[in-house]
Amino acid sequence: xxxxxxxxxxxxxxxxxxxxxxxxxxxxxxxxxxxxxxxxxxxxxxxxxxxxxxxxxxxxxxxxxxxxxxxxxxxxxxxxxxxxxxxxxxxxxxxxxxxxxxxxxxxxxxxxxxxxxxxxxxxxxxxxxxxxxxxxxxxxxxxxxxxxxxxxxxxxxxxxxxxxxxxxxxxxxxxxxxxxxxxxxxxxxxxxxxxxxxxxxxxxxxxxxxxxxxxxxxxxxxxxxxxxxxxxxxxxxxxxxxxxxxxxxxxxxxxxxxxxxxxxxxxxxxxxxxxxxxxxxxxxxxxxxxxxxxxxxxxxxxxxxxxxxxxxxxxxxxxxxxxxxxxxxxxxxxxxxxxxxxxxxxxxxxxx
Amino acid sequence: xxxxxxxxxxxxxxxxxxxxxxxxxxxxxxxxxxxxxxxxxxxxxxxxxxxxxxxxxxxxxxxxxxxxxxxxxxxxxxxxxxxxxxxxxxxxxxxxxxxxxxxxxxxxxxxxxxxxxxxxxxxxxxxxxxxxxxxxxxxxxxxxxxxxxxxxxxxxxxxxxxxxxxxx
Numbered sequence: 001x002x003x004x005x006x007x008x009x010x011x012x013x014x015x016x017x018x019x020x021x022x023x024x025x026x027x028x029x030x031x032x033x034x035x036x037x038x039x040x041x042x043x044x045x046x047x048x049x050x051x052x053x054x055x056x057x058x059x060x061x062x063x064x065x066x067x068x069x070x071x072x073x074x075x076x077x078x079x080x081x082x083x084x085x086x087x088x089x090x091x092x093x094x095x096x097x098x099x100x101x102x103x104x105x106x107x108x109x110x111x112x113x114x115x116x117x118x119x120x121x122x123x124x125x126x127x128x129x130x131x132x133x134x135x136x137x138x139x140x141x142x143x144x145x146x147x148x149x150x151x152x153x154x155x156x157x158x159x160x161x162x163x164x165x166x167x168x169x170x171x172x173x174x175x176x177x178x179x180x181x182x183x184x185x186x187x188x189x190x191x192x193x194x195x196x197x198x199x200x201x202x203x204x205x206x207x208x209x210x211x212x213x214x215x216x217x218x219x220x221x222x223x224x225x226x227x228x229x230x231x232x233x234x235x236x237x238x239x240x241x242x243x244x245x246x247x248x249x250x251x252x253x254x255x256x257x258x259x260x261x262x263x264x265x266x267x268x269x270x271x272x273x274x275x276x277x278x279x280x281x282x283x284x285x286x287x288x289x290x291x292x293x294x295x296x297x298x299x300x301x302x303x304x305x306x307x308x309x310x311x312x313x314x315x316x317x318x319x320x321x322x323x324x325x326x327x328x329x330x331x332x333x334x335x336x337x338x339x340x341x342x343x344x345x346x347x348x349x350x351x352x
Numbered sequence: 353x354x355x356x357x358x359x360x361x362x363x364x365x366x367x368x369x370x371x372x373x374x375x376x377x378x379x380x381x382x383x384x385x386x387x388x389x390x391x392x393x394x395x396x397x398x399x400x401x402x403x404x405x406x407x408x409x410x411x412x413x414x415x416x417x418x419x420x421x422x423x424x425x426x427x428x429x430x431x432x433x434x435x436x437x438x439x440x441x442x443x444x445x446x447x448x449x450x451x452x453x454x455x456x457x458x459x460x461x462x463x464x465x466x467x468x469x470x471x472x473x474x475x476x477x478x479x480x481x482x483x484x485x486x487x488x489x490x491x492x493x494x495x496x497x498x499x500x501x502x503x504x505x506x507x508x509x510x511x512x513x514x515x516x517x518x519x520x
Contacts, residue, residue, distance in 0.1 A: 076380070126403065126483075127404060127406075127407045127483070130407035130411065131407060134407055134411045137411055137414070137415025138414060138415055141422065144426065145380075145422075148380065148426045159426070163422075164423070166419075167416065167420065167423070187483065
């Protein structure tokens with residue numbers, strides 16, 4: 001019991017530490033890559049290659065004056081950033097990033113909510129995917145309340161746009177995952193990854209990206225919209241709305257929104273990897289120690305690919321117009337997602 | 353023991369949220385209290401061992417329906433409500449009405465006490481899990497009522513669209 005508790009606490013601390021470090025260096029990577037795309041240098045002054053820039057940013061955020069507007073709704077104004085960040089951090093609890101790991105005779109699953117014993121199979125939470133969807137949908141309140149409670153026109157417009165956009169794209173997002181659920185027959189993320197081991201015809205990995213590539217592109221576009229990233233960043237369109245829903249926020253409260261956005265991006269990357277790219281599956285080789293760490297490496301590499309894609313698209317595409325955004329979500333993504341479910345269901349039923 | 357303690361804890365949150373919903377004067381505070389009620393309800397479902405229903409409760413009610421409520425309140429920019437004196441009918445009929453209703457529920461619960469059995473997480477080892485069990489019930493045994501309900505909802509949506517688009 002105590003060993004179990006210690007293992008759980010160690011896992012939680014380690015995962016949250018790695019996640020927040022990842023978020024910090026994601027901002028560095030974004031500034032660097034976007035700078036290179038625009039033929040600039042990006043941060044270079046703090047540390048080698050500007051590597052200590054996230055630390056400097058963090059110190060700056062903490063030391064800035066924390067202002068609350070006079071006419072703001074105080075309670076909700078403070079609650080909103082906390083809600084946004086908490087809800088984005090909770091999702092990481094159900095994400096599996098590998099099989100077992102054994103340290104000093106203690107075997108533990110590489111997942112905060114995964115339970116295992118010596119030699120026994122890992123028991124995973126069996127509605128993992130639904131928990132992520134639920135927690136993400138509660139996170140909308142953070143954005144919506146931020147704009148409303150700061151009692152400013154720009155912030156209100158930003159949060160109205162965010163609310164409408166997130167509700168619209170949540171549908172396409174949820175429906176795009178149904179195809180994978182039909183093929184795997186489970187909500188458990190670990191089970192979904194397990195069904196993707198092995199290969200077709202001896203060389204093509206059994207990842208769901210191949211049978212479900214339409215679903216994958218729907219998921220990717222809907223997820224970009226859910227995280228309010230370019231080309232769907234209308235809620236914080238700086239040319240129209242100053243900064244959108246977090247216009248009135250300063251200091252660490254602003255940083256919390258920023259962190260929530262980046263944590264959400266990482267969650268999206270994790271989900272895409274788990275559902276469509278076979279999770280931690282990849283070629284294994286070398287001595288036992290390397291073999292036990294390689295799955296985590298493959299998993300991180302795939303997530304890194306998605307993070308890079310986010311930045312790449314940010315550096316490439318312009319912003320949608322609002323009516324284009326709505327038409328794209330409702331008239332293109334949603335029918336396509338439904339058609340994908342029907343075709344997938346039909347094929348699975350015919351082959352059964 | 354832990355189970356009872358958790359149930360009482362979430363039930364208290366649920367009832368507290370519901371009372372707060374009525375007492376608050378600002379619509380947005382009321383809407384957020386309702387979100388708390390939905391969340392507490394979903395945790396009670398989880399205690400009953402219905403993890404799928406619990407997750408759907410959060411996604412559909414707390415995550416979609418209530419977001420729309422909050423959205424509409426924000427869009428209308430509704431301010432704090434004035435407290436009216438209320439009608440005498442509501443006071444004289446509503447008060448005893450609540451008492452009668454509560455009394456009836458308590459009476460029925462005590463009367464059929466022996467039919468109730470305690471449940472907890474994992475007490476339905478149905479099929480692989482209760483998501484499959486629920487799907488079988490919905491799409492095999494009760495397929496017709498389920499489809500009729502969805503047609504009904506479709507009619508309601510179309511009615512709303514017709515009403516909203518009518519030229520005045």
